[in-house]
Structure formats: C-alpha cells, structure tokens
Amino acid sequence: MMETSIPSRTALLIIDMQNDFVLPGAPVCVAGARGTIASIKKVLTYFRARHFPVFHVTREYRADGSDVEKMRQAAFLDKHPCVVPGTSGCAIVAELTPLPDEYRIIKNRFSAFMCTELNLILRRFGINHLVVTGTQLPNCVRATVFDAVCLDYEITLITDGTSAQTPEIAAANILDMANIGVHCTTADDFLSPD
C-alpha cells in the first residue's frame, strides 16, 4: 500500500466506453457518456500509477445479430447495427485506450459477469472491491453492480464517471444502488477521501 487508503485488492472496471455509445451522433449514443471521460481518466490514471488492475469491459455483437438480445435484434439488423468487432464504433474511446497489460472483457449482455470470465479472474487475484465506471447506468453499469453485490464484492460507484440518457435517470439509479449498500462517490472524493 502506498499513500492511499484504497485497499490493494481493488480493481477498476470501465464499462462500454466505446465510440458507438459515447460519440455524439453515434447510433446508440448515451447522452451523458462523453462528459464522464475526464473523471474516468482521472481514476484510470490513479490505478495505472499504482499498478492496480484495470478491466476494460466492452460489448460486442456479431454482424449477423446472432448474439443480440432477442428484444433488440430487429433494431440492430434493420436500423442501427453497433459495436461490431472491427468497426471504429466498437473501439474504446481514444482517451481511454487500454494499455497492453490491462485486461479486456467482452460481453454480449448487460452484466459484465454474465457468460464472461470476469469473476474467475477477479477471484484469482483475490480482489474483493470493485471501482465501477462507464455507461450506461440503468443497464450495463447497474446489472454489473447488482451481480457484483450478489458475488460478495464491495463496490464503489464513481457517480461522475457513469452516465445515462438524462440526469434524472442517472440520479434514480444511483439512489437504488446506494440503497443496497453501494458506496457512491465522485472521482475527486474517491481519490482524496479527506
């Protein structure tokens, strides 16, 4: 442990900060996402400086739609295909480009734990505390946080490092997560808890 009070068995999750979800005008842009990049970068820089593990979680869909949720499949095929591997929209936003030694987790559903190897790797490292950032709050962020609670992780949600289509949706989701015991804080307060 260094000068921080953050326990060493902590990992950072950055969820779905891909061009298709973040860039204005992208097919499935989350309105609030771009505004969170600076806060996420601040936390990411902190983790990198201390060599704490970082997990970049991204959504991917096959171009033929075979792994898209049934409820979303028609929209994906007919209106706005998105996060197809190899496209620029699938890439993580430039500001948060992973370093070669950081972990990548690819998911097809909301939760970063559903049908992925995330829990296996976290257990291997003995991690018991997750710092969660990314987009969007009502779907992938929240589903991941609730699964993490079920799997006995402690969770810190970086409120200004997560986003939704409206501030009202963001606030309602943060309230629900705080109500089940998730620690919700800003990036600055997380990094300087005094």
Place this chain on the structure above:
Amino acid sequence: MMETSIPSRTALLIIDMQNDFVLPGAPVCVAGARGTIASIKKVLTYFRARHFPVFHVTREYRADGSDVEKMRQAAFLDKHPCVVPGTSGCAIVAELTPLPDEYRIIKNRFSAFMCTELNLILRRFGINHLVVTGTQLPNCVRATVFDAVCLDYEITLITDGTSAQTPEIAAANILDMANIGVHCTTADDFLSPD
C-alpha cells in the same frame, strides 16, 4: 388457447411476496407491497383458470447467515434476520398461497435466475413470455427482468402488481424497464387488452 390473446407459452412469476417483505411492521417490509396483492391475485386467478404455469419465487436465508449477501450479512445477523425457512415471515402471504401443482423457486440473491433452476424449467416448457409481479421493483423484480431480457424472454411487467418503498422509485424503475423493451401494463389492461 381460450378467449384470451395471451399466448399459451406464457408463465406467471410472483416474486418475494412473503410476510417478511409484505406485512406492515415486518423486519424488511417494502412499503408498497401489500397494496399489490389484489392485482397479483387477479392475474393469478386468471392463470389458474387457464392452467397456465405459475412460479412462486421466494427468497430464503439460512439462519446462520451463510448465504446472505456479504453487504447485508451484518444487518441480517445483528438487526433483522428475515425469510428464514420455517418462520412465518418466510411464508408467502396468505392471499397468494401456492396451490400444490404450482412451481416454487427458492433464490438467495436478487434475480430469480441466479443459481436457480428457473431457466431450466421454463425452457423445458417452451415458455418464451413471462408475466412478472411481486416485490421489490429496484432489486429482485428488476434483476429478474433484466436477466430474462438477456435470456431472450419477452416480458410483461404488471405495474400495479409490483412495488417499491416509494412511488418515485417504482416509477423510475418502470421507466428504465420500458426503455429496454419491457411491456409495462396494469393488471386490468393485461387481462382486457381492448
């Protein structure tokens, strides 16, 4: 199929309508839950009359707390143990008592799909549409609904058959679920869609 437009591959889920969550003064009472019994009963009666499958999903915790989420374990042990098998608080409310031929699913976490046999049984029956009722909206109901979306079920949420601690929390959660394609409707509108 009878006179209804409800497809035959539909099942009803009733989530956590147990005395400890529903009765006023119970240790972990959800304020809005008791007020939903009549609507749930209406839908339940409809399913029973047509011999459509009904799943009563309940939460249980061992008295020693070994299966309680870590984040809740201290509160469970020190302040308010709840839904321990064999206690009256664990029982389903009298008005919704299961019939012998109805299915019971016991879960230890939020989602009715996490570490349970629910999906196996639904697949066996070829069910592709779930009608969801119970409590509470931000936690078990929502986690179940999001998992169901991920597992390719169509979902109808009975808005007046689900509940939260406040109407504002209920409304925010219903909005988020509608936004991902969940059909949200009242019991009356579901039963008489004209």
